[in-house]
Amino acid sequence: MIRFEGAGKRHPDGTIAVEGLDLEVPTGRITVLVGPSGCGKTTLLRMVNRMVEPTSGRVLLDDTDVAKLEPAKLRRGIGYVIQQAGLFPHRKVIDNIATVPYLLGWDRKKARARAAELLELVGLAPETAKRYPFQLSGGQQQRVGVARALAADPPVLLMDEPFSAVDPVVRAGLQEELLRLQSELHKTVLFVTHDIEEAVRLGDQVVVLREHGRIAQLADPHTLLTSPADDGVAAFLGRDRGLRGLGLRPAKAVALRLVGDGLRYGGWELALDDERRPIGWIDRGAGTAELQPSAGYHPDTDTLRAALDAAVLSPAGVAVALDADGRAIGTASREAVLAALTPVGLAPVRTDKTDTVGVTNTVDVTDSAGVTDSAGLTDTVGRTDTVGGTDETGAADGADGGR
Numbered sequence: 001m002i003r004f005e006g007a008g009k010r011h012p013d014g015t016i017a018v019e020g021l022d023l024e025v026p027t028g029r030i031t032v033l034v035g036p037s038g039c040g041k042t043t044l045l046r047m048v049n050r051m052v053e054p055t056s057g058r059v060l061l062d063d064t065d066v067a068k069l070e071p072a073k074l075r076r077g078i079g080y081v082i083q084q085a086g087l088f089p090h091r092k093v094i095d096n097i098a099t100v101p102y103l104l105g106w107d108r109k110k111a112r113a114r115a116a117e118l119l120e121l122v123g124l125a126p127e128t129a130k131r132y133p134f135q136l137s138g139g140q141q142q143r144v145g146v147a148r149a150l151a152a153d154p155p156v157l158l159m160d161e162p163f164s165a166v167d168p169v170v171r172a173g174l175q176e177e178l179l180r181l182q183s184e185l186h187k188t189v190l191f192v193t194h195d196i197e198e199a200v201r202l203g204d205q206v207v208v209l210r211e212h213g214r215i216a217q218l219a220d221p222h223t224l225l226t227s228p229a230d231d232g233v234a235a236f237l238g239r240d241r242g243l244r245g246l247g248l249r250p251a252k253a254v255a256l257r258l259v260g261d262g263l264r265y266g267g268w269e270l271a272l273d274d275e276r277r278p279i280g281w282i283d284r285g286a287g288t289a290e291l292q293p294s295a296g297y298h299p300d301t302d303t304l305r306a307a308l309d310a311a312v313l314s315p316a317g318v319a320v321a322l323d324a325d326g327r328a329i330g331t332a333s334r335e336a337v338l339a340a341l342t343p344v345g346l347a348p349v350r351t352d353k354t355d356t357v358g359v360t361n362t363v364d365v366t367d368s369a370g371v372t373d374s375a376g377l378t379d380t381v382g383r384t385d386t387v388g389g390t391d392e393t394g395a396a397d398g399a400d401g402g403r
């Protein structure tokens with residue numbers, strides 16, 4: 001558990017980044033901080049690993065004031081993932097991932113073996129290990145960043161807009177991957193984003209912030225979308241918050257018409273092949289054999305939003321429910337999907353993937369990023385030891401010498 005107690009940060013120039021924040025970040029869950037630019041999200045995140053020191057109040061990690069912990073050591077127990085990954089450009093992927101294990105004094109073979117495991121865990125091919133960061137796509141770099149953060153299996157993971165530099169499709173894949181990892185790893189994750197869509201997709205709890213890090217609302221995604229605390233939060237959530245809420249509810253709530261009960265809807269009939277895989281919709285009234293594409297969804301893993309989307313895309317207004325092998329199980333009309341929406345007061349639904357969290361290992365700012373572009377890592381305390389830490393690692397590596 002991470003606890004902010006009256007935490008504040010006033011910069012020497014008088015800027016108040018955060019003022020008097022009280023917040024609990026529960027163990028093993030994903031807490032997302034979301035809010036407009038400059039509201040203090042990054043400041044809050046960095047208070048946890050002492051890259052920013054509060055000027056008032058305190059931050060507790062499992063009941064210990066982090067101010068009492070030595071920064072380099074603290075950071076080795078906290079995964080840290082930043083935008084554009086912050087990888088060491090001069091180090092191979094495998095050694096980037098092994099950064100913290102090296103810092104912890106693991107021998108090279110063990111550290112690299114662990115890094116190879118993580119490479120697989122984050123869905124990267126083994127041959128990626130030998131590449132340098134510039135030889136990877138943005139999405140692959142982010143995966144390496146996540147793997148690096150997880151390397152020493154830290155219980156806490158700080159993620160600062162980790163997926164915002166990649167395109168929406170890659171981003172969705174990375175979010176999915178994070179949820180999958182979290183369902184296995186159960187880390188305590190504090191995740192910063194300015195994207196409300198990402199916040200409700202990933203968060204077990206979402207903290208909507210206003211300027212100076214003031215909490216406008218703290219709620220689970222379902223409550224947030226259905227009951228915004230005030231007009232300001234509602235405006236921040238956007239006009240389609242109701243539709244977004246569909247993405248939080250499982251598609252298995254939709255009542256299906258089973259395949260054996262008929263495949264006709266009005267003049268449309270769903271054509272299946274011998275394996276029961278959909279071929280398309282036939283317009284019986286038109287008297288032509290031309291097929292219109294069908295759209296499907298997977299009831300066990302998809303949300304109501306996917307089911308509704310499939311229904312809307314179908315010429316018959318009917319989504320096809322598919323099993324894992326792509327065979328039709330049944331059909332669901334738009335009306336059937338909408339009927340699954342009520343009552344509104346149901347507990348929030350998360351698909352299986354959501355349950356968890358977890359990712360990196362505070363890559364000690366150290367090595368990494370810190371160093372380079374990780375720029376941000378700057379502020380602080382960190383700087384020194386970061387660098388220091390780095391050097392050790394670097395020395396072991398041989399490749400890092402010249403910082």
Ligand SMILES: Nc1ncnc2c1ncn2[C@@H]1O[C@H](COP(=O)(O)OP(=O)(O)OP(=O)(O)O)[C@@H](O)[C@H]1O
Binds near residue numbers: 011012016038
């Ligand atoms: N070193 C500094 N000196 C003075 N003001 C600072 C400093 N660092 C941050 N700030 C200010 O503190 C406030 C909060 O900054 P912070 O980076 O935490 O916001 P944020 O919510 O993460 O923003 P964004 O979404 O744009 O990254 C901003 O007004 C920022 O300009």
